[in-house]
Amino acid sequence: MSTVTLIERCPSRRVYLSGLTKDYVKEVFMEIEMPEHPLAFTSEGVPTIGAFYHALLDAFKDVNPTIDPARQLTGNVGAANKLGARTDLGVVEESIALIKEQGEGTPESPGSGNAPAHYYRFGELYHGHKLRWTGTDWKCDGDPVAFPDTYPMGRLTTASWPNPAPEVAALLTTFNQTYTTMLGHLDKAWETGSATEPNASIGKMYQLASPARSLPQMPLPDSDGTHTYGPEFLVVPT
CATH class of the missing domain: 1.10.287 (Helix Hairpins)
Structure with missing residues (x-):
């Protein structure tokens, strides 16, 4: 897959510098982390970060490169992160799936582990309330979330x-x-x-x-x- 094709499938977003405002959270942070299958906050049909990662994985599959673990970082980084070498295409695919889950959740859940994925965390900040499951769908009408002072x-x-x-x-x-x-x-x-x-x-x-x-x-x-x-x-x- 060419770079041009990758860009065409995942159009660039307008990222600009600004003070922290609710509009900035919505227009930049939430747009960057937009899930392929949003469970709250937005309509369908918007280019997403998930589409970008799909295109990236497709590029790996098209090129099918030889992956050399000797040129990769390994070991413990920080308090809770362990880096392991990507040894084959299957491990690359697992890694991309994990990155997507941390940023956008899954089609079934907005969570990543015990916390909301990035998109939904930003959504809570924008809407001023915690995201909660109502029994039928996800709504942002839970406990208040204070917008930080700047x-x-x-x-x-x-x-x-x-x-x-x-x-x-x-x-x-x-x-x-x-x-x-x-x-x-x-x-x-x-x-x-x-x-x-x-x-x-x-x-x-x-x-x-x-x-x-x-x-x-x-x-x-x-x-x-x-x-x-x-x-x-x-x-x-x-």
Whole structure:
């Protein structure tokens, strides 16, 4: 299957950057995770993430590549994830089915394990209520779900504000250096096949939380506190 055919079968969605709003949850998060067989929230006939994964599996079957386990990451990654080598097409198919279930549930259930799949979690956030089984169908009229508070970030970079206060500059530097190191560990994971590199990357990811939470609490200059700073996500020299 050609790349063009894959794109034609799974049209791209419009993904844009925005503050967290209910419209953004619906138009971006829920659209990305749209199931092939939605049990709630939407009508049929919408291009879905499941269609993309079907096309991806079809491409594997058409090419039928030789799968070399020596070039794959294995071992424990994080607290609950174990990576195993994909050894043949059957294992690839099982993996794609698991990814689909985690994102969109199954035609019989919106759940993945003990929690709703991603699409339905976002639906609960959008509708403001937990999804529940009524005895005949799934409805989002259960316990209330509070929409999270957000900060009014005005800029993702300091291009318009080139001389931030020292405390802001320190946080931006810390975030960018940590972010760069995190990506470096991921690159090394692909280069070496070592599972220790993804674990190191995960550790750096958690270290991003502190500066990422502090920056939006600092107002931009000349904004009367209307907007705040935010992480830049810049790759910087190390």
